[in-house]
Amino acid sequence: MSDPTTATEAAQPGTVTLEGVRVRLGGEAILDDVELTIAAGATVLLRGPNGAGKSTLLRAMAGLLPFDGEIKLFGARPRTLEGRAAFAFVADVPVLFEDLTVREHAVFMSRAYDRPDAEAAILSWLERFELGSRLDEFPGTHSRGMRHKTALSLALGVAPALLLLDEPFNTLDADARVTLTGALRERAASGTVNLLSAHEQSLESDLDAKVVEVRGGHVGARRG
Amino acid sequence: MRRWWRCAAATWAHVVASAAASGGGTGLRALERRMLRRRLGRGYRWVGRTFGWSTIIYLIFWIALFVVGGVQSAAPLAHPVGASVLPIAIDAVAVLALVSVLLQRTPPVVVGRPHAHLLGLAPWPARRVLRPRLLGYFVSRVLVGAVVGTAAWLLVSILFARSAPALVALGAALWLLRSALALLVYERRALAWPLVALASLLAAAGAASGPLGVEQGAGAPALAAVVAGALALLAAGLALAYQTDAYPSGYLYDASVVSEFRSAVLYAVMTQSAGSLRRRGALARGGRRRGRRAGGARTRLPAPAPTAGPLGAIGWRSSLSLLRSPLLMKVALLAALGYVYATLSAGVVGGLPLAVLGLAAGFLAAWLLGPSVEPMPLPVDAFSRGVGRVLPGAMASGGLFAVLAAVGLNRGGSVGTSEAALLAFALIALAMVTLEKASSWLHVSHREWTTWGLSGLLSGTLLWILSALGGPGTIAMGALGLALFSLLLLP
Numbered sequence: 001m002s003d004p005t006t007a008t009e010a011a012q013p014g015t016v017t018l019e020g021v022r023v024r025l026g027g028e029a030i031l032d033d034v035e036l037t038i039a040a041g042a043t044v045l046l047r048g049p050n051g052a053g054k055s056t057l058l059r060a061m062a063g064l065l066p067f068d069g070e071i072k073l074f075g076a077r078p079r080t081l082e083g084r085a086a087f088a089f090v091a092d093v094p095v096l097f098e099d100l101t102v103r104e105h106a107v108f109m110s111r112a113y114d115r116p117d118a119e120a121a122i123l124s125w126l127e128r129f130e131l132g133s134r135l136d137e138f139p140g141t142h143s144r145g146m147r148h149k150t151a152l153s154l155a156l157g158v159a160p161a162l163l164l165l166d167e168p169f170n171t172l173d174a175d176a177r178v179t180l181t182g183a184l185r186e187r188a189a190s191g192t193v194n195l196l197s198a199h200e201q202s203l204e205s206d207l208d209a210k211v212v213e214v215r216g217g218h219v220g221a222r223r224g
Numbered sequence: 225m226r227r228w229w230r231c232a233a234a235t236w237a238h239v240v241a242s243a244a245a246s247g248g249g250t251g252l253r254a255l256e257r258r259m260l261r262r263r264l265g266r267g268y269r270w271v272g273r274t275f276g277w278s279t280i281i282y283l284i285f286w287i288a289l290f291v292v293g294g295v296q297s298a299a300p301l302a303h304p305v306g307a308s309v310l311p312i313a314i315d316a317v318a319v320l321a322l323v324s325v326l327l328q329r330t331p332p333v334v335v336g337r338p339h340a341h342l343l344g345l346a347p348w349p350a351r352r353v354l355r356p357r358l359l360g361y362f363v364s365r366v367l368v369g370a371v372v373g374t375a376a377w378l379l380v381s382i383l384f385a386r387s388a389p390a391l392v393a394l395g396a397a398l399w400l401l402r403s404a405l406a407l408l409v410y411e412r413r414a415l416a417w418p419l420v421a422l423a424s425l426l427a428a429a430g431a432a433s434g435p436l437g438v439e440q441g442a443g444a445p446a447l448a449a450v451v452a453g454a455l456a457l458l459a460a461g462l463a464l465a466y467q468t469d470a471y472p473s474g475y476l477y478d479a480s481v482v483s484e485f486r487s488a489v490l491y492a493v494m495t496q497s498a499g500s501l502r503r504r505g506a507l508a509r510g511g512r513r514r515g516r517r518a519g520g521a522r523t524r525l526p527a528p529a530p531t532a533g534p535l536g537a538i539g540w541r542s543s544l545s546l547l548r549s550p551l552l553m554k555v556a557l558l559a560a561l562g563y564v565y566a567t568l569s570a571g572v573v574g575g576l577p578l579a580v581l582g583l584a585a586g587f588l589a590a591w592l593l594g595p596s597v598e599p600m601p602l603p604v605d606a607f608s609r610g611v612g613r614v615l616p617g618a619m620a621s622g623g624l625f626a627v628l629a630a631v632g633l634n635r636g637g638s639v640g641t642s643e644a645a646l647l648a649f650a651l652i653a654l655a656m657v658t659l660e661k662a663s664s665w666l667h668v669s670h671r672e673w674t675t676w677g678l679s680g681l682l683s684g685t686l687l688w689i690l691s692a693l694g695g696p697g698t699i700a701m702g703a704l705g706l707a708l709f710s711l712l713l714l715p
Contacts, residue, residue: 062601078601085603095600099545107527111537112602116530 015039016061016162016193020069023053023060030056032217034069038195043188043207046197048214054197055092057214058164061195062089073162085113087162092170094151096139102126102150103135106157113158122157128179129153145171156183163187165196169203181206274666534604538612542594546616549591560588561621564651565628568696569644582684583677585655590676592617593656596663606715609664614656614711621652643696650703655683657707661714 016038023031031053038044046054060067063078076082100108106126110118126132129149139147148171155163163184169177184194184207194207197214204211213220271277525544528536549557567581594613597604629645659679663670670676683703690702 064599064601081603081605084601087601089601097541097595097600099548099595100541104527104541104544108537108541109602110530111528111532111540112534112597112604114533114603119527119530 017072022068034219041191043194043209045209045211052214053217088155088160089164090151092166094147098140118158125153125156162193535608543616565648583680585651586676586680589655589659610711622649646700650700654703654707657710
């Protein structure tokens with residue numbers, strides 16, 4: 001079986017590629033010369049100490065930070081319409097619209113991604129995350145874990161080709177962790193890509209993930 | 225990040241050393257100085273990055289040149305400046321409104337050394353600790369406003385030999401209502417209600433005096449216009465009162481830094497004081513009015529068709545946002561729009577007053593424009609984003625103007641009802657489009673006064689320029705063309 005993550009492969013269709021990616025914030029290099037290629041169907045786990053650059057890498061891939069170099073998400077740049085349609089990003093502090101209820105988030109996201117079937121999928125994920133009885137509430141009244149579940153349901157429901165998750169397991173309860181683990185395995189089996197940062201050692205085997213070490217702004221040796 | 229930590233560590237060392245040397249006071253003073261220095265530095269860098277200091281200096285040079293030229297070319301007084309106290313007072317409080325907006329902070333204080341002590345160490349409610357600062361804030365604002373207002377009144381009277389009673393009354397009532405509602409939040413009802421009454425009187429007086437820039441006493445206004453003016457002022461005040469924006473992020477950052485140094489207790493109290501003082505009243509009012517349990521939705525709108533796409537999604541969300549705004553604010557917005565129509569129908573279709581009216585349009589646009597999709601990275605193109613955010617508010621205002629024109633409301637000016645309606649619609653639409661683009665490009669909330677102020681001034685100025693090309697019809701069509709061009713072609 002070929003390795004789904006390499007630092008040297010040429011960009012192929014159906015892959016996520018980062019070439020010479022460099023992110024500088026406040027004059028300081030947070031990421032330096034990052035090379036990464038992720039094939040379809042892979043789950044990649046970014047691991048490293050706090051401040052290593054994992055979140056920065058994910059944010060750069062989501063087009064939320066300026067960067068030098070080249071990031072291609074299935075052939076498209078992150079800030080283009082095609083690029084944005086290819087991924088969903090869940091930050092470590094989930095971003096939700098405070099003026100919309102949870103159910104309205106499902107409506108809004110399915111139309112925004114122009115995927116008519118996504119509304120039902122999002123509602124289904126919300127049920128699986130045990131938020132079915134809280135659909136008509138505003139997320140501002142929910143706990144951080146509940147907000148995280150909502151954000152994850154939205155991301156899973158729109159079923160993007162690439163899912164970017166920044167420490168998604170941190171605030172989840174035990175049941176939700178099992179649900180999310182299952183969801184990520186299902187996605188990988190269907191050929192989509194998951195890229196997440198996490199610290200838990202057990203995730204590598206739970207998700208059958210490939211580990212990419214991020215340390216001091218460099219993507220280092222790979223295990224798994 | 226490393227630099228931040230180095231900086232924090234150095235400050236902490238300095239604080240500890242100072243505290244050891246002088247019993248704590250010097251260290252906290254150093255902290256306070258550092259907070260203020262950082263705030264100033266951040267503001268300086270933001271201005272430099274956003275506008276460029278050389279550009280600002282260049283603009284200041286030309287503005288100064290124009291002001292000097294304008295003063296030198298001013299015609300002599302047509303009649304002596306009256307010594308009436310009322311216009312002076314009205315102008316003074318009008319400028320207060322401007323100063324109030326410019327100096328806006330929530331809560332309107334910088335936490336100083338004694339307050340940091342009390343907040344951090346004493347088990348007192350933050351409001352009690354901050355009360356002297358809050359009172360000082362209100363008093364200083366009144367004094368500064370009175371001085372600046374008097375100077376402005378003198379300048380306007382000398383340069384233009386006329387007053388703008390409706391405009392100044394608008395500002396006066398806006399400020400008074402805002403202060404009154406702020407006082408209500410601080411449970412000072414005995415002071416708040418007289419202020420509301422005074423604001424209503426000023427509103428009626430302003431509306432009765434004539435439209436923007438028209439000489440005082442030139443023509444008797446219709447009763448409808450008086451009512452529209454009064455409601456417009458109420459509108460502006462209520463809109464401001466319902467602002468429940470988050471605490472300024474820069475301050476929270478400072479508060480966090482202090483908390484790193486002082487203790488988790490200080491952080492907890494400051495965070496509590498940060499958002500709660502102002503928001504508490506609004507939330508309590510909202511909750512009681514809605515009669516619903518916390519977190520539940522109160523207004524629903526049928527979902528757009530599954531195939532509606534991003535345009536449908538954003539348009540739906542903008543409509544929902546308009547529908548969910550508080551009832552009083554909706555009434556207030558409609559009244560304010562009516563006031564814009566009434567002013568334009570009185571014949572103010574050119575000149576400086578139109579540019580000033582643009583500012584009011586910018587303010588209204590801020591409340592009519594749909595919410596932004598930032599910071600979510602959604603696959604939404606600029607056209608869908610722009611049209612989706614602008615269309616619901618524009619349609620609502622257009623509908624109102626059409627009704628006003630059909631009713632035949634006219635303040636007796638040279639502009640016809642349909643022309644006034646078209647002109648008002650064009651002004652609001654242009655302000656909304658400009659605001660949408662400005663907030664998207666600058667990544668700033670459309671309800672920041674800097675954004676809506678800039679957009680309003682730009683829209684008013686564009687209409688002013690267009691007024692050189694023809695009458696109301698030409699101005700309106702030109703403005704609508706500009707708005708459409710921006711929506712279709714600009715990113």
